[in-house]
Amino acid sequence: MTEPRMRTRDYSLFYGDFRALNRVSIDVPVNRITAIIGPSGCGKSTFLRSFNRMNELIPGVRTEGSVMLDGEDIFAKDVVDLRKKIGMVFQRPNPFPKSIFENVAYGPRIHGTRDRTRLAAIVESSLKAAALWEEVRDDLGKSGLALSGGQQQRLCIARALAVEPEVILMDEPASALDPVATLKIEELMEQLKKDYTIVIVTHNMQQAARVSDFTAFMLTDEARAGNLIEFGPTKTLFTTPEDKRTEDYISGRFG
Amino acid sequence: MPRESYESNLQTVREELQLLADMAAEAVSESVRILRDRRMDDGDALIARDIIINKKCHDIEEACLHLVATQQPVAGDLRFLFSAIQIAMQLERIADYGKGIARINAGMPPGPHVQPLLDIPRMSGVAVSMLREAIDAFLSQDAEAASRIPARDVELDLLYSQVYRVLLTHVMQEPRRIDDALKLTFVAHNLERVGDRVVNICERVIYYLTGEVVDF
Amino acid sequence: MRSIRLRNLTQKGAFSIMWLAAALSVGAMLLVVGYVFVQGLPQISPDFFTTPPRGGLSGEGGISSTIIATVYLVICTLVVATPLGVGAGIFLVEYADNFRSRAAIKLVSLARFGVETLAGVPSIIFGLFGYALFVTAMHFGFSILSAALAGACLVIPVIIRTTEEALKSVPQSYREASFAMGASRWETIWKVVLPSAVTGISTGLILSAGRIVSETAVFYVTLGGSYRTPTSIMSSGRTMALHVYYLAMETRAFDKAMATGAVLVVLIIIINLVINLISRRLSAGNGRRGA
Numbered sequence: 047m048t049e050p051r052m053r054t055r056d057y058s059l060f061y062g063d064f065r066a067l068n069r070v071s072i073d074v075p076v077n078r079i080t081a082i083i084g085p086s087g088c089g090k091s092t093f094l095r096s097f098n099r100m101n102e103l104i105p106g107v108r109t110e111g112s113v114m115l116d117g118e119d120i121f122a123k124d125v126v127d128l129r130k131k132i133g134m135v136f137q138r139p140n141p142f143p144k145s146i147f148e149n150v151a152y153g154p155r156i157h158g159t160r161d162r163t164r165l166a167a168i169v170e171s172s173l174k175a176a177a178l179w180e181e182v183r184d185d186l187g188k189s190g191l192a193l194s195g196g197q198q199q200r201l202c203i204a205r206a207l208a209v210e211p212e213v214i215l216m217d218e219p220a221s222a223l224d225p226v227a228t229l230k231i232e233e234l235m236e237q238l239k240k241d242y243t244i245v246i247v248t249h250n251m252q253q254a255a256r257v258s259d260f261t262a263f264m265l266t267d268e269a270r271a272g273n274l275i276e277f278g279p280t281k282t283l284f285t286t287p288e289d290k291r292t293e294d295y296i297s298g299r300f301g
Numbered sequence: 302m303p304r305e306s307y308e309s310n311l312q313t314v315r316e317e318l319q320l321l322a323d324m325a326a327e328a329v330s331e332s333v334r335i336l337r338d339r340r341m342d343d344g345d346a347l348i349a350r351d352i353i354i355n356k357k358c359h360d361i362e363e364a365c366l367h368l369v370a371t372q373q374p375v376a377g378d379l380r381f382l383f384s385a386i387q388i389a390m391q392l393e394r395i396a397d398y399g400k401g402i403a404r405i406n407a408g409m410p411p412g413p414h415v416q417p418l419l420d421i422p423r424m425s426g427v428a429v430s431m432l433r434e435a436i437d438a439f440l441s442q443d444a445e446a447a448s449r450i451p452a453r454d455v456e457l458d459l460l461y462s463q464v465y466r467v468l469l470t471h472v473m474q475e476p477r478r479i480d481d482a483l484k485l486t487f488v489a490h491n492l493e494r495v496g497d498r499v500v501n502i503c504e505r506v507i508y509y510l511t512g513e514v515v516d517f
Numbered sequence: 518m519r520s521i522r523l524r525n526l527t528q529k530g531a532f533s534i535m536w537l538a539a540a541l542s543v544g545a546m547l548l549v550v551g552y553v554f555v556q557g558l559p560q561i562s563p564d565f566f567t568t569p570p571r572g573g574l575s576g577e578g579g580i581s582s583t584i585i586a587t588v589y590l591v592i593c594t595l596v597v598a599t600p601l602g603v604g605a606g607i608f609l610v611e612y613a614d615n616f617r618s619r620a621a622i623k624l625v626s627l628a629r630f631g632v633e634t635l636a637g638v639p640s641i642i643f644g645l646f647g648y649a650l651f652v653t654a655m656h657f658g659f660s661i662l663s664a665a666l667a668g669a670c671l672v673i674p675v676i677i678r679t680t681e682e683a684l685k686s687v688p689q690s691y692r693e694a695s696f697a698m699g700a701s702r703w704e705t706i707w708k709v710v711l712p713s714a715v716t717g718i719s720t721g722l723i724l725s726a727g728r729i730v731s732e733t734a735v736f737y738v739t740l741g742g743s744y745r746t747p748t749s750i751m752s753s754g755r756t757m758a759l760h761v762y763y764l765a766m767e768t769r770a771f772d773k774a775m776a777t778g779a780v781l782v783v784l785i786i787i788i789n790l791v792i793n794l795i796s797r798r799l800s801a802g803n804g805r806r807g808a
Contacts, residue, residue, distance in 0.1 A: 100697060105615050129699035136697075140690035143713055152708070153698040202694070209698060252373055284375045286512030293376045298304050 049117070051076040051213060051243040052097060057111035058271075059092060059101060066092055068271035069111065072262055074213075079235055079244045081258035081280070083251060085295065088264045089272020090247045094215050097245065098132040099125050115213070130157055133206030137218040139198035141190030141205070146173075146182050149190045149201055153209040168208050176204035177234050196227025203234065207242075214238065216246040220253065232257050251296055255284050263292045307372050314364055314385055315440055318392075321357050322436040325392040326429045328354065328399030329495055333425035336406045336488060337418045344403040351400040358393035362386050377509075384509035388439065391498045391505075395432065398491040398498075405484050414485065415471050415478045421489055424460045427453060428495040435499050439506045447506040450499065451517035457496035464489040550782055557775030565776065570744045570760070574768055580777055582746040586661070586754030589747055590736070591729050593665035594672065595722060602673045603718060605632070606680025611706050636674035643670045644735040652739055659741025659753040667739045671732065672725035679724065683717025684710060716799045720792055727788040730781070733758045757781050 050073035059067040067089050074080050082090045092101065099120060101107045113120045120128055130153075141149050150169040159165055169186070173179040178200040182188070190201055199219060206214060216235075220228040235244055235257055248254050254261055261284070262277040276283065276292045287293045294300050328347060335344045365382045368374060374382055431453050438447035468482045500517050507515050568579035609632075613625040647667025657663045687710050695705040711718075733756075741753030742763060755763065757777055764774035 098697060100693070103693075103696060105617055126699040126701065129697060134694075134697035136690060136693065138690060140688070140694045142691055142694070142709055152695070152700075156698060156700045156704060156708075205694070206698070251375075255375065285379060287376050296375045297378050298307075 048076055050074050052113070052115050052245075054096075054113045055111055057093075057096065057113055058109065059096060060108045060110075061104070062106045062108075065269065065271040067096070068267065068269075068273050070264075070272070070274045072274060072277055074243060074245055075260060076243050077239055077241070078259040079239050079246060079257055080260045080262065081254035082245065082247045082262045082264060083249075083254050083295075084264035084272075084275075085266075085300075086249075088266050090264050091217055093264070093272065094217055094245060094247045095134075097213065097215055098129050098134055100134065126157075130209050131211050132213045132215060133209065133211035134215045135199070135202050135206055135217070135219050138222050139195060139202050141193070141198050141201050143189065143191055145187045146190050146193075146201060147186040150204050150208050153205060157209060169204075172204040172208040173201075175207050175238070176200045177230065177237070178204055194227070196223050196230060199223060199227070199231060200234065203231075203238075207238075211242065213243045213245065216244065218248055219246065221249060228253070255280060263287075263289075263295065265291060265295070304372075307368070310364070310368055310372075311378065311381070314361060314368070314382070317357065317361050317364070318385055318389060319436060319440060321354070321361060321389060321392050322432065324354050324357065325396040325399070326432050328396045329402070329432075329492070330425050330429045332399040332402035332406070333418075333422055333488075333492070336402055337422060339406070339411055339413075341407065341411065344406050347403045348400050348407075351396060354396040355393060358389045361389040380509045380512065384439075384505040387505050388436075388502050391502050395495050395498050398495050401491050402488050405488055409481055409484055415468070415475065415482050418485075420460050420464045420467070421485065421492065424457055424464070424489060424492040427456050427460070428492050428499065431457075431496060431499045432502075435502045435506065438503070439509070442510055444507055444510040447503045447510070448515075450503050454496045454500050454517075457493050461489050461493045553775055553778045553782060556772060557777070557779035560772050560776035561779065569746060570764075572744045575770065577770070580757060580760060580780065582744060583755055583757045583760040583777070586740075586747050587730060587756045587758075589661055589754070590664055590668065590740070590756060591726050593661055593750065594668040594729050595726065597665055598669040598672050598676055598725065599722060601669070602676025602721075603680050605673070606677045606684060606718075607706060607711075609677070610681050610684040611702065611710065632674050632677050635670075636678065639734075640671055640732060641734040641738075643667050644738040646670065647735065647739040658751065659739065659743075660751045661740070661747055661754060662750045664736045664740040665750075667735050668729050668732065671735055672728055675725050675728065676718075676721050679721025680714070680718050683714035683721070686717060687713045716795055720795055720799075723788060723792055723795070727785060727792075730756070730784060730788070731758055732756075733762060737762070757784075 052074040053072070055071050056069040057067065057071070058065060058069055070093060082094065084090050095101050096109070096113060097115075097120075101109075102125070109121070115123075115128070115131065142152065144152075147166075147169055150172050151165045154165060154168050159168070170179060170183075173182065178197060181197060182193070182201075190198065193201060199222075203214075203219075220231045223231065232253065235246070238244060239259075246254075246258065258280045260278065261280045263275045263283070264272050265275050267273050276287060276289045278288070283292065284296060287296065328351070331343075331347055334340075335347065365386045369379070369382055372378075431450055435447065435450050438444070438450070465486055468486055472479050472482045504515055504517060507513060565579040566584065567581050569582040570578035570580065572578075605628075609625070609629065613628075616622050616625065644667060647663055647670070651657045651663035651666050652659060657666075691709050691713065692705055695709045696702075700708070736756055736759055740755060740759065742755050742759070743753035744755060744760075744763075745752075747754035758781060761774050761777045761781065764770050764777065
C-alpha cells in the first residue's frame with residue numbers, strides 16, 4: 047500500500063468558539079478518486095476546503111490537528127505554493143469574464159510563465175486533458191462565459207490543470223449541470239485519476255458510487271460538529287458498510 | 302417514514318418468498334405422501350401445479366429486478382434483493398424435485414411398494430423442516446439459526462445411505478422388482494438433493510445478513 | 518359583483534393618477550428646458566463657442582474661455598479624486614472585512630459612516646473649506662488648483678460609492694477561483710476584479726464629471742471669476758455654470774446667460790446618454806452568459 051497523497055490527523059476546525067469539524071483523520075490515496083458524502087451541513091465542503099487552506103479566507107477561523115501533503119505539513123508551507131499543487135473546481139462553473147485562452151493561461155501567468163509559446167502549449171494541453179480542446183480549438187478568443195454550462199465547468203477544470211497540480215479538489219462539480227454534461231465530467235474524472243489524486247464532495251450518492259474508488263461518510267454530532275463516520279473502498283461501503291448510520295444514510299432511510 | 306412505497310415493495314417480496322417456500326415445502330411433502338399412499342390422481346394434480354410455482358418464482362425475480370433498476374438499493378437492501386432472487390431459484394428447484402417424485406410415482410405400477418416406506422418419509426420430514434427453518438431464518442434475519450441448519454444435512458445423507466442399503470438388500474432377495482427398487486432410490490436421491498438446496502439457501506441467508514460468503 | 522366593479526374602478530383610478538403624476542413631472546422638466554432653449558438658441562452661433570467673453574456690463578462675447586476652464590477643471594478634479602476614491606473603494610470592499618482586531622473593525626465602520634455623511638454634506642461647505650484651506654491658508658489663491666482640490670472633496674464620496682457597488686457586483690466566485698489557483702489578494706484585485714468592475718467605476722467617474730460641470734457653490738468661492746482663458750493650474754477662471762450666474766447677475770445679457778444654460782443642458786444630456794450606453798453594455802455583458 048503506497049503512501050497516501052494527503053493525510054489528516056485529528057483535524058478540527060473552529061469558527062471562533064464553534065467547532066465545525068471534529069478530529070477528522072483520513073488518508074487520501076494517491077491517483078484515486080475519493081468521495082466525501084453526507085447530509086447537508088455535515089461539514090464536507092468545509093473539510094474539502096481545508097486541504098488547500100481556502101478556509102483561511104474566512105476571518106475568525108482556527109484549526110487544530112495536522113493536514114499533510116506528501117508528508118509535509120500544509121500549514122508550514124507557503125500558501126501560494128500549496129495552491130499550485132492543489133487545484134480546486136467549484137460547484138457553479140466560474141470562468142473569468144475573459145477569453146478561453148486567458149482563462150486557462152491565468153494560473154501559469156500568476157506563477158511566472160511569460161513566454162507566449164509556452165503559454166499556448168500549456169493552454170492546449172490543459173484543454174485537451176479537460177476534454178474541451180476539440181470543441182474550442184478554433185476560437186480560443188471567445189469569452190469563457192459564452193460556453194454552455196458543461197463546457198464552462200470543463201474550462202474551469204482546464205484552468206485548474208494548467209498549473210500542473212498533484213491533487214484536484216472538486217466541490218459538487220456536476221450538481222449544476224444536466225445529466226449529459228454530468229456524465230461527461232464523470233468520464234473525465236476517470237481519465238484524470240491516472241495522473242492526479244482527486245477528492246470530490248457530492249450530494250449524489252449514485253455519483254459517488256459510480257465514480258469513486260474510496261468513500262468517506264460524514265455526519266454531524268449533537269454539538270453540530272462534523273465527524274468522519276466511516277471511510278473505505280467504495281465497493282465495500284456500498285455493499286457491506288460497517289456502521290449502521292452509514293447504511294441508513296446510503297439506503298435513504300434518513301437525511 | 303422515508304421511502305414508504307419502497308419499504309412496502311420490499312415487504313411484498315418477503316411475503317411472496319414465504320408463500321413460494323410454503324408451496325415448495327408442500328410440494329415435497331405431498332409428493333412423498335402420494336408416493337407412500339399410491340394416490341395416482343393427486344400425483345397428476347401436483348405435477349400440474351408446478352407451473353404455478355414456476356410462475357411465482359419468475360414473478361419474484363422480476364419484482365426484485367424492478368426494485369434494483371428503479372430504487373438504486375445499496376448495502377443491506379441490495380444484498381437482500383440479490384439473495385431473494387437466488388433463494389427463489391433454489392425454491393423452484395426444490396419444488397421440481399417434488400414434481401420429480403410424483404412423476405416417478407406415476408411411472409411405477411399401482412400396488413404396494415417392495416417394502417413399506419419408512420425412511421423415505423423420514424427424509425422428507427427432515428428436508429422439509431430444514432427448508433422451513435431456513436426461510437424463517439431469512440425472514441427473521443437470524444444468521445445464527447441459518448448457520449446451524451446445514452449441520453442437519455448429515456442426517457439426510459445418513460438416511461439416504463440407509464435407504465440405499467435396504468433397497469439393495471431387497472433387490473438381491475427379490476430381483477424381480479429391481480425396477481421399482483431403483484426408482485425408490487431415485488426418490489431418496491431427490492430428497493437428499495432437497496437438503497443440498499436448503500444448504501445453498503442458508504449460505505445465501507448468511508451472505509445477506511453479514512456480507513460474508515461461506516461454503517457449508 | 519359589486520366588489521369586482523369597485524376593484525376595476527380603483528384600478529383605473531390609480532392608473533390615471535399615476536399617469537398624471539408622470540405627465541406633470543415630465544412636463545415640468547420639459548417646460549424648464551424648453552424655456553431655456555427657446556430663450557437661448559438665437560444667441561448660439563459658431564462665434565459663440567470660439568470667442569471669449571469681453572467682460573464688463575455688456576456681456577458681449579462668447580464662452581470659449583469658460584469651456585476651456587470647465588474641461589481643465591474636470592480633468593484636474595478627476596486626477597485628484599480618482600486614485601483616492603477608487604483606492605478607498607477597493608480598500609472598503611476587498612480588504613476591510615478581513616481585520617480581526619476589534620479596533621480595526623471599529624475604524625472601518627467609522628470610515629464607512631464618514632463616507633456616507635460626506636456624501637450628504639451641502640456643497641457650499643466644501644467651498645468654504647476650500648476657500649479657507651487652499652485659497653487662503655496654503656496661498657494657492659483663486660485657481661484651478663484650489664477648485665480642483667475642493668471639487669475632489671465633493672466627488673470622492675460619489676466615486677467611493679460607485680466603486681464599492683461595482684466591486685460588490687463582481688461575483689465572489691471569481692475571487693475564490695483566483696485564490697484557489699494561488700493568486701495573492703492584490704493579484705486577484707488587479708487581474709480579475711478590477712477588469713470586471715471597470716465599467717461600473719467608469720460610470721461613477723462620468724457621473725462625477727457631470728457633477729463638476731453642474732456645480733456652482735464650490736467653485737464660486739475657489740475659482741474666482743476671471744473671464745480670461747486659464748493658462749496654468751494657478752490661473753483663475755470660470756466654469757460655464759458660473760458664467761451663467763455672472764451673466765445673469767452682473768450684466769444685461771440675459772439672453773447670453775440662457776444660451777450658456779442651453780449649452781450646459783445639452784452637455785448634461787450627452788453625459789447622461791454616455792452613462793446609459795455604458796450601463797447597457799454592462800448588463801448586456803452580464804447577460805451574455807451561456808446556457
